[in-house]
Amino acid sequence: MKIVCKILLILKCILVVHTHIIGSASSEVIGGRNPKWFPFYSIGRFAQDTCVGTNKLIGTCTLALQCSDIGGTTTGATACSQANTRQASCCIVTKTCGSSADYNNTYFVNSGYPQTFPGGSRCDIRVTRLGSDVCQLRIDFLEFTLAQPTGDGLCSSDYFGVSGGSSPVPRICGENSGQHVYVDFSGDHPITITVATSSSVSFNRRWHFHLQQIGCDSPSKAPSGCLQYWMDKSGYVSSFNYASAASGSTNSIGVQGSRQIASLSYGACVKAAPGTCSITWSRPTGDAFAFTVTGDVGAIDPAILGTAAVQEQMCTTDYVTIPSAQQNGVDALGGDRFCGLGIDDTTSISRPYVIYTKTNANEMTDIGNRGWYLTYTQNMCPV
Numbered sequence: 454m455k456i457v458c459k460i461l462l463i464l465k466c467i468l469v470v471h472t473h474i475i476g477s478a479s480s481e482v483i484g485g486r487n488p489k490w491f492p493f494y495s496i497g498r499f500a501q502d503t504c505v506g507t508n509k510l511i512g513t514c515t516l517a518l519q520c521s522d523i524g525g526t527t528t529g530a531t532a533c534s535q536a537n538t539r540q541a542s543c544c545i546v547t548k549t550c551g552s553s554a555d556y557n558n559t560y561f562v563n564s565g566y567p568q569t570f571p572g573g574s575r576c577d578i579r580v581t582r583l584g585s586d587v588c589q590l591r592i593d594f595l596e597f598t599l600a601q602p603t604g605d606g607l608c609s610s611d612y613f614g615v616s617g618g619s620s621p622v623p624r625i626c627g628e629n630s631g632q633h634v635y636v637d638f639s640g641d642h643p644i645t646i647t648v649a650t651s652s653s654v655s656f657n658r659r660w661h662f663h664l665q666q667i668g669c670d671s672p673s674k675a676p677s678g679c680l681q682y683w684m685d686k687s688g689y690v691s692s693f694n695y696a697s698a699a700s701g702s703t704n705s706i707g708v709q710g711s712r713q714i715a716s717l718s719y720g721a722c723v724k725a726a727p728g729t730c731s732i733t734w735s736r737p738t739g740d741a742f743a744f745t746v747t748g749d750v751g752a753i754d755p756a757i758l759g760t761a762a763v764q765e766q767m768c769t770t771d772y773v774t775i776p777s778a779q780q781n782g783v784d785a786l787g788g789d790r791f792c793g794l795g796i797d798d799t800t801s802i803s804r805p806y807v808i809y810t811k812t813n814a815n816e817m818t819d820i821g822n823r824g825w826y827l828t829y830t831q832n833m834c835p836v
């Protein structure tokens with residue numbers, strides 16, 4: 454007890470000296486509200502100072518002792534320039550199964566990470582809303598490698614799922630590194646993220662997710678109806694589990710399976726850059742499979758696979774929707790739904806810029822499909 458008191462006293466001295474050195478401006482960062490002996494209690498609040506640690510991971514500036522208290526590890530001497538003190542360092546908080554995320558910028562990994570996980574359990578993390586000014590949780594899949602869906606597009610051995618929020622998140626599986634999802638908080642209810650993996654499928658799983666709480670007035674808050682919100686002026690977006698490689702499974706009628714995940718219905722939105730008035734979606738050159746949404750890939754002449762020649766617009770099973778779609782300067786034939794095995798460049802003026810994905814529960818006739826992978830560019834308003 455005596456020793457503990459002594460330590461506390463020393464720490465208090467450090468804090469006093471430190472506050473004295475850095476002055477009142479940055480004492481908010483380290484001091485925060487209600488500081489007792491030392492201000493553990495300010496971490497996770499709005500006044501926290503974020504930093505970029507090694508490996509580009511985002512952390513919180515804390516004292517080393519605070520960091521270990523919240524289960525983090527400190528990295529990066531160059532970080533925390535704002536606090537600019539010798540004591541503060543960049544604290545990266547990483548959690549695994551059965552824990553809770555009580556701090557902004559928590560990372561959620563498989564047990565044993567960075568090693569792979571052989572499967573065979575259900576792994577949850579509970580995310581606590583930091584305050585009433587927080588509206589959404591953004592989950593970035595830095596790494597997302599789970600078992601592939603069946604040849605029928607079902608995530609039956611592994612899945613990622615979310616509960617407790619007020620916006621729907623589909624169950625997904627397979628390879629989704631680089632993707633992300635947004636979830637709306639439902640009042641103060643915690644959001645639970647689940648990764649379920651089956652031991653009956655032998656596969657090396659690995660995941661590393663970044664959990665960010667998005668303020669209600671944050672520029673990175675996704676418009677309602679957007680499961681994804683891409684913020685670059687141009688880039689690419691793909692459906693979940695898209696890759697140009699074929700599914701390794703057959704489907705329930707014994708033919709080449711689909712990588713496309715069944716039963717999806719969601720919007721992937723793009724943040725409108727200032728001065729732009731429309732967005733154009735195009736199939737990237739060099740990937741013939743980049744729009745293989747309905748039909749039999751093997752039945753199409755490879756020379757026209759992916760092109761406008763095999764685009765379909767009477768779409769009722771699996772399709773993408775691009776609102777008020779124009780192709781070649783005129784309204785797209787058949788409206789705003791696109792399916793088949795190819796797509797022409799498609800431009801839309803609707804806000805938010807969005808592409809919706811709809812897949813039904815039956816991928817049986819979608820033979821050898823991958824889903825879609827499109828580039829987008831935003832077009833300046835006419836002058």
Ligand SMILES: *[C@@H]1O[C@H](CO)[C@@H](O)[C@H](O)[C@H]1NC(C)=O
Nearest residue numbers: 499503511557587666667668
């Ligand atoms: C959480 O951290 C991110 C930076 O990664 C920041 O943009 C966001 O505003 C923070 N959220 C809150 C509620 O402070």
